[in-house]
Amino acid sequence: MPAAVWLLIAAAASSISLALGVRQTFGLFLLPLAVEEGLSPTILGGAVALHNLVWGLGQPVTGALADRYGAGRVMAGGSLLLAAGLGLPALLPGPLSILFGIGILTGLGVACTGTGAALAAVGRAVPPERRGEMIGLASAGGSLGQAAMVPVAQGLIGGFGAVASLGMLAVGVLAIVPIARAVEWRAPPGAALAAGSRPGGLRALAREALGDRDFALLTAGFFACGFQLAFLTMHLPSHISLCGLPVELGAMALMTVGLFNIPGSWLCGRVSNYVRPELALGWIYLLRTVAIACFALAPPSYAGTLVFAAVMGFVWLGTIPLTSAAIARRFGVADLGALYGVCFLSHQLGGFLGAGSGAVLLETAGDYDAFWPVMIAVGLAATAVNWMARPPARALA
Known part of the structure; x- marks a missing residue:
């Protein structure tokens, strides 16, 4: 492939790495903000739940x-929103600034700078026979941020406090602005057919896509991905602390997730070249659910937590290249960003419920014991609906 395409893939991976790496650290701030500012865990938990909802609502639009206009411009604008969302509670710490900054501004920022726009640009730039693999490669590169940002944030919190650390992260995400210049900066070929310019716009496109039974099943299954991952990202460090294990194990578990997600995302994307994506997605949800069940039933231990994190990490973002490949096979790539956004809204509704209900449960019950059976049931349902999906009548390039 041309060098320009490899540069685009590297830039997309870098943007995803910074955006998702920062949001991966939110759970580390839960207890430190309670100590520093006297904020209830429900405040940050609710903000992260709102973040997931806003991200999902914004993703089809971004x-x-x-x-229509080029992914790079959207990503550059999103980095400013992401920096503002992190900087606001750093400058004016309090419930309202956290809800508006973390909940709304960073949600919109990640909708612009995360997987949706960046991976759609990759999907349009690479040959159809390598699309799943290259989207998986960009996702794998994005996992570096999840592995790197967690120990960085943990060190900043320990050295400077939670509030100051938010400000430092806000400055760091501004690096996406120059990175975005290497991504699809102008309207891609076929933009005249994009969702924003067709009769009825995005709403008509979403209604048409959701009218397809198998796209609707794919979308329903994506709910479980958001539900499980948002809960673990936000509440796994707190759960580990409540079990009496070392506090630093929470950060180490999230870092392990990111490290194992690097080969996992690439492999899952490559699998889509040989296996129907919906079948592979069903196996991913089943593997996740078995891992969650084993972790919930086993006695808490240092080694068991890291094994659980490694297994979950291997399939953490593997759903993204597979879902993108499934959509591209069914509808082509002209509207890939918008259609992925429609599907991703279901993912983020799951994330909203996973992060928010976990925070409420912690506030009311003091632990997460009642949540693990729900995680298992949701995962089994996602396995079933993906295996119910039929292959497209005619796969599109």
Whole structure:
């Protein structure tokens, strides 16, 4: 492939790495903010739940804008929103600034800079026979941020406090602005057919796509991905502390997730070249669910936590290249950003419920024991609906 395409893939991976790496650290701030500012865990937990919801609602819109005007411009604007969302509670710590900054501004920022626009640009730039693999490679590169940002944030919190650390992270995400210049900066070929310019716009596109039974099943299964991952990202460090294990194990578990997700995302993307994506997605949800069940039933231990994190990490973002490949096979790539956004809204509704209900449960019950059976049931349902999906009548390039 041309050098320009490899540069695009590297830039997309870098943006995803910074955006998802920062949001991966939110759970580390839960207890430190309670100590420093006297904020209830429900405040940050609710903000992260709102973040997931806003991200999901914004993703179809930002995906359609990227399809029509170029992903790079959307990503550059999103980095400013992401920096503002982190900087606001750093400058004015309090419930309202956290809810508005973390909940709304960073949600919109990640919708612009995360997987949706960046991976759609990759999907349009690479040959169809390598699309799943290259989207997986960009996702794998994005996992570096999840592995790197967690220990960085943990060190900043320990050295400077939670509030100051938010400000430092806000400055760091501004690096996405120059990175975005290497991504699809102008309207891609076929933009005239994109969601924003067709009769009825994005709403008509979403209604048409969801009218397809198998796209609707794919979308329903993506709910479980958001539900499980948002809960673990936000509450796994707190759960580990409540079990009497060392506090630093929470950060180490999230870092392990990111490290194992690097080969996992690439492999899952490559699998889509040989296996129907919906079948592979069903196996991923089943593997996750078995891992969650084993972790919930086993006695808490240092080694068991790291094994659980490694297994979950291997399939953590593996759903993204597979879901993107499934959508591209069914509908083509002209509206890939918008259609992925429609599907991703279900993912983020799951994330909203996973992060928010976990925070409420912690506040009311003091632990997470009642949540693990729900995680298992949701995962089994996702396995079933993906295996119910039929292959497209005619796979599109």
